[in-house]
Amino acid sequence: MDRIILAIESSCDETSAAIIRNDEVLSNVISSQTIHEQYGGVIPELASRAHLQAISLIVDKAMKDSGKEYSELTSIAVTTQPGLAGALLVGSSFAKGLGLKLGIPVIPVHHIEGHIYSGMIEHAECDFPFIALIVSGGHTSIFLVRSFGDEVILGSTKDDAAGEAFDKIGKMLGLGYPAGPRIDALAKEGNPKAYVFPRALMHEQHYDFSFSGLKTSVRYFLQREFPQGISNEAILKDICASVQEAIIEVLIHKLFRASKEHRIKNIIVAGGVSANSRLREALQAASQKRPVNVFLPKLSYCMDNAAMIGFLGSLKLKYLGEEAFHSLQFTVNPRSIRTERTSS
Ligand SMILES: Nc1ncnc2c1ncn2[C@@H]1O[C@H](COP(=O)(O)OP(=O)(O)OP(=O)(O)O)[C@@H](O)[C@H]1O
Numbered sequence: 383m384d385r386i387i388l389a390i391e392s393s394c395d396e397t398s399a400a401i402i403r404n405d406e407v408l409s410n411v412i413s414s415q416t417i418h419e420q421y422g423g424v425i426p427e428l429a430s431r432a433h434l435q436a437i438s439l440i441v442d443k444a445m446k447d448s449g450k451e452y453s454e455l456t457s458i459a460v461t462t463q464p465g466l467a468g469a470l471l472v473g474s475s476f477a478k479g480l481g482l483k484l485g486i487p488v489i490p491v492h493h494i495e496g497h498i499y500s501g502m503i504e505h506a507e508c509d510f511p512f513i514a515l516i517v518s519g520g521h522t523s524i525f526l527v528r529s530f531g532d533e534v535i536l537g538s539t540k541d542d543a544a545g546e547a548f549d550k551i552g553k554m555l556g557l558g559y560p561a562g563p564r565i566d567a568l569a570k571e572g573n574p575k576a577y578v579f580p581r582a583l584m585h586e587q588h589y590d591f592s593f594s595g596l597k598t599s600v601r602y603f604l605q606r607e608f609p610q611g612i613s614n615e616a617i618l619k620d621i622c623a624s625v626q627e628a629i630i631e632v633l634i635h636k637l638f639r640a641s642k643e644h645r646i647k648n649i650i651v652a653g654g655v656s657a658n659s660r661l662r663e664a665l666q667a668a669s670q671k672r673p674v675n676v677f678l679p680k681l682s683y684c685m686d687n688a689a690m691i692g693f694l695g696s697l698k699l700k701y702l703g704e705e706a707f708h709s710l711q712f713t714v715n716p717r718s719i720r721t722e723r724t725s726s
């Protein structure tokens with residue numbers, strides 16, 4: 383029998399719903415909350431309210447786009463960690479209520495695991511073991527994934543995530559929130575060698591990252607060189623390209639070293655920052671010089687989306703069986719893998 387899964391994602395500022403048939407994405411609807419732009423960052427209370435307002439419409443649209451009826455659903459997958467507690471509660475409560483009404487199992491899904499396996503959605507040829515670089519707004523980590531569910535963290539950022547660095551530096555440059563896509567666009571016409579910014583920990587033998595020094599370095603650079611602000615578009619483009627290059631070079635260097643050291647040729651790079659055009663280009667170029675295969679999710683599976691949650695839900699059913707998901711006793715856990723790691 384086909385697995386027809388409704389997936390729900392509401393961990394931060396995207397309300398998303400998707401329908402998955404076995405491993406195939408039938409629909410994927412994403413609604414990004416714009417209310418946070420004026421504050422330069424996500425306001426948790428506003429995010430929860432916006433999810434509550436949007437969720438039934440988004441789920442309805444995902445159902446319609448897929449051509450499936452509610453009665454055909456065989457399970458629901460929902461993000462339960464990590465994220466904003468109130469935002470996670472909206473998606474999880476909705477999933478439990480609907481699961482109860484339809485009498486179908488509800489599968490709790492870890493958002494970061496969702497990002498990891500998103501690299502497999504359109505790449506069935508990507509087999510275990512693989513190395514995954516998850517580079518997003520809240521995380522920058524390298525995982526060694528030996529088999530399904532066996533994910534070992536080789537290294538993580540010690541401070542800011544790469545996406546956070548893009549966003550905070552972009553804010554200093556007056557680029558609004560989130561600034562990652564704006565920096566990406568401006569950098570296309572800039573010179574990545576115009577300015578040299580630090581590549582922290584690049585040559586250390588471990589796989590941890592640090593991006594807060596880069597942020598401070600850009601702050602001092604701007605105060606020193608452009609105390610009145612940047613009025614020249616060409617200079618802004620050069621700064622964007624140089625900052626972007628500093629981030630990307632460290633990511634790529636550590637990623638390929640991990641693949642070499644562990645002798646693993648399959649590599650997944652996923653999470654919001656994996657949408658970065660220069661990163662994608664540099665990964666493809668670097669992979670051609672090495673005996674590796676790099677798998678990137680398509681752009682709509684890089685940012686937060688329910689398709690990756692449903693895809694992982696489907697893998698969980700396949701590997702763990704449906705019986706594992708009949709209890710609705712799960713709760714949400716806002717803690718990121720970063721805090722889980724440091725507190726253990
Ligand atoms: N083209 C791009 N270039 C660089 N950064 C980008 C690009 N597109 C998106 N980003 C960044 O990706 C981040 C959002 O990614 P994502 O939605 O996966 O993060 P999140 O869900 O908030 O965090 P996490 O997944 O760690 O919980 C933002 O920091 C954004 O600036």
Ligand SMILES: [Mg+2]
Binds near residue numbers: 493518654685686
């Ligand atoms: Mg995310």
